[in-house]
Amino acid sequence: MAVTGTSDTDTVQVRPKGFRLLMTALQTRKSATMLAFGFSSGLPFALLIGTLNAWLGEVKINLATIGVLSWIGLSYAFKFLWSPLVDRFELPLLNRIGRRKSWIVLCQAIMVGAFVGLAATDPVTNIGTFAIFAVIAALASATQDVAVDAWRIDVSDVETPVELLSAIYQFGYRIASIVGGALALVLAARVSWPLVYLIMAGLIVLMIFVAFRAPDTERPAKGILYQALAEPGAIDPRTRGIALTIVGISWVWAIFSIGRFMTSMLETLPPGAVRPSASDFMKTTGPWIVVATVVVPLIVSATMNWLKSHDRHVLKSADPTHTPGRTAMNHLYVALVAPLAELCARLRWGVLIVIGLILTYTLCYNVWASFAFPFYLDFLHYSKDEVAFASKVFGIFMTIIGISLGGYLFARLGRLPTVMIGAILPILGNFVYADLAEGGAHIDFVANLFGLNALAGMLGSDARMVRLLLAISGENIATGIAGAAFVAYLSGIVSKNYTAVQYALLSSLTFLIGSLGRGIAGEAFDSMGYAVVFRYTAAVGLLAVLFVALEWVRTARTGSSRQLTVPPAAEEPGTP
Incomplete structure (x- = not known):
């Protein structure tokens, strides 16, 4: 009888690819935890940056004060300033539960306390105290994001690659956007705003229990790092x-x-004085x-x-100090x-390409995001109910579809092909919005071609609503793919030795540049109109395509598409 031998390579388990890889990842404990952490990150952002303004508007807080409070969003832009503290400082007592988990649990506890404080404070009579609680919650939320981003990169492995964890994170984040946005507004129509924020604080308490049970990674030995400096x-x-x-x-x-x-925005102005302009400040x-x-x-x-490298200002002998x-x-x-x-x-010089990609990748759609509601309500004259359904409910589901496609494309095509797709699609989305601004002739053609207008009529709607839904669906699917691609790209470019500070710094660049661009975009919308500006922002998107192409060439030449990012076990399939 012949004996069939097997080599070592024959016994190695073949790693699943494509949809099988996605399903495998979703069955792991790390993926389930990542979903919860995404929810924990998205909920406070939705409650603080959007829903809080609805509360303040309902109780007749003036727009100037609401505008000042909206600057708490800068906590997310400058989180990289204190990310080194999150990356290196060991929290007393809490550090026992884990390197990243300790910071996540601390931030979640602070957010619970801050939301309880908001619920207990009347913004009409104590707007200063109310603002303090909002700032505390925003700082804790931004700090939690630093720790969660680092956790995602640290725990990635062969079963749960960083790209899939990034897509799952986006799922949790978008679910939280629905809960903290649409659901919070629905609740506020039936119960008081303080009770709404107490309910939301209770959801974060549940996330604390999840964090306690999450896996974690070991902290690098400080002695080794400091010894190298001596x-x-x-x-x-x-x-x-x-x-x-x-x-x-x-x-x-x-x-x-x-x-x-x-501070100057919060000061009481003397008679005749003009309040400073946020747009001028950013410009x-x-x-x-x-x-x-x-x-x-x-x-x-x-x-x-x-x-x-040039042996200058370096130690010539060991320093025992x-x-x-x-x-x-x-x-x-x-x-x-x-x-x-x-x-x-x-x-090396490739850092200029990476920074250029980061600065331009989301400009195409982020630069006008703040003007979406004025565009829908004031320029196109849709009702608030129509916009609420189209953007907050239907639109979020379209974004989730886009994120799903982004995760699938990473598993099927690899990193840079998906990043390139994510750079191209939002450009097309901007042209769709330009058409919407000019009456939607091309959108109507597509709707009639597929019988969507007739279907809408049967359901009691009209072509005008179909026009809005098609534009939002195209834009949100495109930005969902782009967002998943961008998060995964950043997660893959950082080093595990400096996870928190590198990721936080690079991701913060997009918020900063987007804020600068919005000041210019606001003036452009007034002077040139929406359609023209949409086309200009589409042209800006071509810069992102160029930088992605340069990055593709760079990684192909150096053979470093992952360079020091994800361990070989977590390498995504199909990476060029």
């Missing part, structure tokens, strides 16, 4: 101190500038904030790499400068 060839302490000072001054200036502006000071918080740290980090001051400086350097230096050293 070995021959490392940058000497004095030069590291200068680098930290430059970066620190830049970031402190940025925080001070924003704080000063927000004049905003670019310098980007320079101070992103460009300067990158230049400093690249300079440290250059000095080290162990003082509290030296330990603190080492901690700050490892947390603030070293992660950026690692990014520059790993990507």
Whole structure:
């Protein structure tokens, strides 16, 4: 009888691909936890950035005050400023439950307390106290996002690749958007606003129990990192101190500038005085904030790499100094400068392509997002009920479909092909909106071609509503794919040694640039009209396509499509 032998490669389990890989990932404990963490991240954002304004408007708080409170959203833009603390600082007592879980649980507990505080405060008589609770909740929510983003990258493995965890995160986030947006408004029509926020706080309490049961990763040994700074060839302490000072001054200036502006917006104006303009602030000071918080740290980090490679200002022998001051400086350097230096050293000149991609990828659709409701309500004259259903209910489901497609495309096609698709589709979506602004002739042609207008008539609707639903569905599916692609791309570009600070910094760039662009877009809508601006923003989207193409070429040439991002076990299929 012949004996059939098997080699080692014959016994290796073949990794599933495509839809089978997606189904495998959804059955794991990590994926279920990721869904809950996505919900925990999306719920406070929806409640603080959108729904809170509905509460304040209902109790007749003036628009100027509501506008000031909306700036709490900057907490999400500048979360990278304190992300090193989340990445490196060990929380007393809570650190026992896990490296990332400790921060997630702390932030969730703070958010519960802040929402209870909002529920217990009357914004009409105590708007100052109300604003403090809102700021606390926003800071805790943004900090939780840093920890959740890092957790997602840390725990990825062969069964749950980072791309699929990113898509699942988006699912949870969008579900929370429905709960914190549409459901909260439905509840508010039947019960008081304070009770609504107490109910939402109860949902976050449930997320705390989920966090306690989540898996986690080990913390890297500090001694190894600090020991490297004391070995021959490392940058000497004095030069590291200068680098930290430059970066620190830049970031402190940025925080001070924003704080000063927000304070000026809250001050009681003397008779005849004009309140400062947020648009003017973003156009004049905003670019310098980007320079101070992103460009300067990158230049400093690249300079440290250059000095080290040219053997300048480096230790010639081991440095045995162990003082509290030296330990603190080492901690700050490892947390603030070293992660950026690692990014520059790993990507070299390619970092310019990566930054360009990040800055331009979401501009095509984010730059006009703040003007969506004025466009629907004031320009197109749809009713509030029509817009609420189309954008908050139907639109979110279309976004979820887009996110699903994004996750599937990653599993089937790979990273950069999906990122390219996500860059192209929103451009087409902007042309659809331009057509909607001009009467929707092309949208009507598509609706009639597929019999949608006739179907709408049978259901008691009309072609005008079909026009809106088609535009929103096309846009939200496109941005859903793009959003899933972008989150997964960022998750894959960072190093696991500096997960929190690198991801938080890179993801924050999109919010900052989007805010700058919205100030310009508002004036453009007034002077040129919606259709023209939609086409201009579509043209801006071509820059993202260009940068994705350059990134594709770069990774193909270097053979580093994942470079130090996800361990080989978590590599996505089909990556070029």
